[in-house]
Structures are given as structure tokens and as C-alpha cells.
Amino acid sequence: MEEQTELKNDKIKVLNFGTFHFGFTPDANKTEFDEHSEEAQKEIREISKMLAQFKPTIICVENLPKFNTEINKAYQDFLDNPSTLNTKYGESSMIGFDVGRLSDVKKIYGIDNHMGYNYSVGDFIESSPEYKNNIDSKTYLQLTNEPFKDYPEMAKREKKYDKLSLLEKLKLINEPLHLDYSINTNADKLLYVGIEDGFEGADNAAIFYHRNMKIYSNLNRIPMTKNDRVFIIMGTAHTAFLREFMKRSPKFEMVNTLEYLK
Incomplete structure (x- = not known):
């Protein structure tokens, strides 16, 4: 069951919002975006207004919990002078802080967890003459080069991605x-990669799964009641994993993110 219009029950409502990273990112997939430009800042303000219609009481961002004091100091500084968006923490501060301001949220929570994994191990094996992928090169390469092969409409939209508005x-x-x-692109395609009888791909995919499990556990550390409304802003891979966990959760119910992007 996908995200839906809110149902009346005692589950905590969640707006699970994915984004690309504003500013620097070590991620393999990057989006060119000048977060300092006047046009970008105007677009971000408008999007924050849309998302604030969810009326969150709790905001979670892709930062480590150990930096919560630092981030909340920056958030309070922004509340004191909201005329300029804070770009230091990328989308966490540009959208997260502004949604918080518009919703009168008192505190920002970092829920990230860092674990090193090699998402390029499949590409390395496929491109190295001394190694052979002994699992399933065909599927791995399809997921790498034609991820929307079976979805032509999505493939068409994806090709125009760089020309789209924010x-x-x-x-x-x-x-x-x-x-x-x-x-698929961050984890599952690695399940089709391995040297001889090894599990080089699966071992690295497992690390990324583990990281997202820890992120979800950090979310569950935050004290909440059924009256809370949680806005989560993270990179889309984490959004996707949280979506999987929350779909089966007796605690959370996701609202339809797209209904707030109008």
C-alpha cells in the first residue's frame, strides 16, 4: 500500500519527503543546483510553504544526532533573522528550518547514521579485466544503464530531469x-554482483541497509505522541528505506508527499 490521504486512526502521521542534496555531497548521483541564487531561494521558500501545510510538530533531518545542539543553535539564529535562508546544512537548513519556522516547531532532530560502504563495487568488478561478475551481469548492467527500461513514461521524464524546475x-x-x-541504484543492484562464489555486492548492500535501519531506530528514539506530526527531510534513498519500514509499522502512517507539492 502506498502513501495515502490521511486516515483517522491513532498512528502518528508522517510526511516523508525526499530530496537531492543541496550543496556538496559525496553521493555518486548529484544534481547541479546553485542554492545561493536568488531564483533558487525563491523556489525553496515556495516549496517550504507547501510542505508547511502538513503542520508538523517534529522535524527530522539528515544530520547526526550528536550535532543536534549545534543545529538547533543555528535554527534559533534563523528564527531570529529569517530573511536569509541558512545554507550551511543544505536542504536540512534551507527547507527544514523554514518549514519549522512556518509551523512553529521548537526543535530540529538529526536522525542520520554514518557507515562506510562501497556503492561502486559493482562498477569496479564489471570494468576490471582481472575480475568477473559471477552472479548476474545482465541485470546489474540493466539497473545501471536502463533503470526504467520497463517504465517508458518514467524513462522519458527522467531524461528531461536536468531541465525541470526545482x-x-x-x-x-x-x-x-x-x-x-x-x-535499487544504492543497494539492491549490488545483489547481482560477486566474484567467484563471493558476496562482495551483497556485503556492501547490507551495510547500506544497516545504516538505514539505524536511521529508523534514531527516528524511534524521539519521544512522540499520537498527536505529533513528523516531517522528515532526507536524501531520497533514505526516504525510500524509511517508506519501507513505515509501511509495515503499527506506529506510523505516511501521508501522500505529492499532495503537499502542489
Whole structure:
């Protein structure tokens, strides 16, 4: 079951919002975006207004919990002078802080966890003459080169990605099919890679799964009641994993993100 319009029950409502990273990112997949430009800042303000209609009481961002004091100091400084967006923490501060301001949220929570994994191990094996992928090169290469082969409409939209407005980019990457792609490209495609009888791909995919499990555990550390409304802003791969965990959760119910991007 996908995200839906809110149902009346005692589950905590969550707006699970995925984005590309504003500013520097070590991620393999990057989006060119000048977060300092006047046009970008205007677009971000408009998107924050849309997301603030969810009326969150709790905001979670892709930062480590150990930096919560630092981030909340920056958040309070922004609340004192909201005329300029804070770009230091990328989307966490540009959108997260502004949604918090518009919703009168008192505190920002970092829920990230860092674990090193090699998402390029499959590409390395496929391109190295001394190694052979003994699992399934065909599927791995399809997921790498034609991830939307079976979805021509999505493939067509993806080709135009760089020309889309910020809002249209965010709509696209928050669609369920695109979130599935985020899991495939960051983790699951590695399950088709291994040297001889080894599990080099699976071992690295497991690390990324583990990282996202820890992120979800950090989310669950935050004290909440059924009256809370949680806005989560993270890179889309984490959004996609959280979506999988929350779909089965007796605690959370996701709202339809796309309904807030209008």
C-alpha cells in the first residue's frame, strides 16, 4: 500500500519527503543546483510553504544526532533573522528550518547514521579485466544503464530531469516508482554482483541497509505522541528505506508527499 490521504486512526502521521542534496555531497548521483541564487531561494521558500501545510510538530533531518545542539543553535539564529535562508546544512537548513519556522516547531532532530560502504563495487568488478561478475551481469548492467527500461513514461521524464524546475524535480523523485529506483541504484543492484562464489555486492548492500535501519531506530528514539506530526527531510534513498519500514509499522502512517507539492 502506498502513501495515502490521511486516515483517522491513532498512528502518528508522517510526511516523508525526499530530496537531492543541496550543496556538496559525496553521493555518486548529484544534481547541479546553485542554492545561493536568488531564483533558487525563491523556489525553496515556495516549496517550504507547501510542505508547511502538513503542520508538523517534529522535524527530522539528515544530520547526526550528536550535532543536534549545534543545529538547533543555528535554527534559533534563523528564527531570529529569517530573511536569509541558512545554507550551511543544505536542504536540512534551507527547507527544514523554514518549514519549522512556518509551523512553529521548537526543535530540529538529526536522525542520520554514518557507515562506510562501497556503492561502486559493482562498477569496479564489471570494468576490471582481472575480475568477473559471477552472479548476474545482465541485470546489474540493466539497473545501471536502463533503470526504467520497463517504465517508458518514467524513462522519458527522467531524461528531461536536468531541465525541470526545482518543484518538478522534487515531485519526480518522490514518486513511489522513483523511490524504488533509489533503493535499487544504492543497494539492491549490488545483489547481482560477486566474484567467484563471493558476496562482495551483497556485503556492501547490507551495510547500506544497516545504516538505514539505524536511521529508523534514531527516528524511534524521539519521544512522540499520537498527536505529533513528523516531517522528515532526507536524501531520497533514505526516504525510500524509511517508506519501507513505515509501511509495515503499527506506529506510523505516511501521508501522500505529492499532495503537499502542489
